[in-house]
Amino acid sequence: MLRIAVPNKGSLSGPASAMLHEAGYQQRKESKELVLVDPENEVEFFYLRPRDIAIYVSSGKLDIGITGRDLLLDSGANAEEILKLGFARSTFRYATKPGTATGVADFGGMTVATSYEGIVAKHLADSGIDASVVHLDGAVETAIELGVAQVIADVVETGTSLRNAGLEVIGEPIMTSEAVVIRRTGADPEHAQVQQFLRRLQGVLVARSYVMMDYDCRVENLEQAVALTPGLESPTISPLHHEGWVAVRSMVAAKEAQRIMDDLYALGARAILTTAIHACRL
Numbered sequence: 001m002l003r004i005a006v007p008n009k010g011s012l013s014g015p016a017s018a019m020l021h022e023a024g025y026q027q028r029k030e031s032k033e034l035v036l037v038d039p040e041n042e043v044e045f046f047y048l049r050p051r052d053i054a055i056y057v058s059s060g061k062l063d064i065g066i067t068g069r070d071l072l073l074d075s076g077a078n079a080e081e082i083l084k085l086g087f088a089r090s091t092f093r094y095a096t097k098p099g100t101a102t103g104v105a106d107f108g109g110m111t112v113a114t115s116y117e118g119i120v121a122k123h124l125a126d127s128g129i130d131a132s133v134v135h136l137d138g139a140v141e142t143a144i145e146l147g148v149a150q151v152i153a154d155v156v157e158t159g160t161s162l163r164n165a166g167l168e169v170i171g172e173p174i175m176t177s178e179a180v181v182i183r184r185t186g187a188d189p190e191h192a193q194v195q196q197f198l199r200r201l202q203g204v205l206v207a208r209s210y211v212m213m214d215y216d217c218r219v220e221n222l223e224q225a226v227a228l229t230p231g232l233e234s235p236t237i238s239p240l241h242h243e244g245w246v247a248v249r250s251m252v253a254a255k256e257a258q259r260i261m262d263d264l265y266a267l268g269a270r271a272i273l274t275t276a277i278h279a280c281r282l
């Protein structure tokens with residue numbers, strides 16, 4: 001049985017379970033369930049704190065896990081990213097009260113509050129800055145107001161939390177993060193069950209970002225039409241009973257679908273349809 005770590009709380013938890021469900025796996029019905037066996041798919045899911053997942057995976061007790069790239073890096077665990085999942089996207093940045101510093105170089109002698117001590121200590125050391133780091137579990141933005149630190153380093157998505165705390169970002173993002181699948185560094189890359197799991201998740205990613213497009217067009221416009229809808233490999237062309245016309249079927253990026261439909265219409269294509277893809281294996 002494949003043993004997989006899934007985040008049990010926070011920003012990663014809901015989207016991770018939703019993606020696994022879309023990929024055809026059973027998921028827990030109650031947030032108190034810690035382990036769920038899915039015998040049909042021969043998988044066992046362990047619902048763990050997102051911060052602990054890289055440590056479990058690096059120990060080799062679990063085959064793979066879903067976590068944030070920032071949490072993986074912060075843990076220093078012996079695990080590596082094998083698939084990007086496209087949710088829980090964020091940047092990791094320094095912030096201060098306006099007027100405290102003009103750049104990271106000014107942080108010398110200051111205290112930086114963060115929940116990601118590993119990332120921050122390394123970044124400060126790599127930048128040659130001698131600053132103290134204080135670890136807080138969360139709500140880090142308040143640390144400056146309460147005098148615990150002059151600088152914070154935290155996850156930023158919309159920037160609302162920083163704005164609400166009267167803080168501004170300083171310097172370039174330390175890193176960008178998103179949910180990722182991880183495995184122990186050096187684990188067998190050909191592991192058949194892991195490969196099948198990744199193909200299922202890739203199928204969900206493709207189904208979420210592509211649509212199927214069908215249309216009819218005149219044979220003389222086919223090359224131009226196909227240039228607009230090249231598909232992932234090659235479009236399917238079928239003859240129509242109406243002579244001089246063909247039917248075309250191709251996958252297109254969902255976010256470009258409306259523009260492509262306009263361009264096809266302008267080219268004389270008709271009966272242009274898009275349909276959702278529910279699942280796929282490429």
Ligand SMILES: Nc1ncnc2c1ncn2[C@@H]1O[C@H](COP(=O)(O)OP(=O)(O)OP(=O)(O)O)[C@@H](O)[C@H]1O
Pocket residue numbers: 009010011012050051067068069070071088089090138155156157177178179
């Ligand atoms: N507002 C956010 N937007 C996008 N991603 C976020 C956000 N907050 C946290 N993350 C990401 O979620 C992961 C952190 O998960 P974790 O569950 O520890 O924190 P959380 O989502 O802040 O939950 P909580 O603090 O409520 O426990 C990291 O990968 C982080 O980048």
Ligand SMILES: O=P(O)(O)OC[C@H]1O[C@H](OP(=O)(O)OP(=O)(O)O)[C@H](O)[C@@H]1O
Pocket residue numbers: 137138139140141154155156157158159160161162
């Ligand atoms: O830029 P924003 O869109 O505001 O998102 C970023 C905020 O979201 C997370 O906080 P969370 O609500 O999880 O609280 P926490 O600080 O206790 O982790 C993160 O720690 C930031 O504070």
Ligand SMILES: [Mg+2]
Pocket residue numbers: 010138
């Ligand atoms: Mg949080």
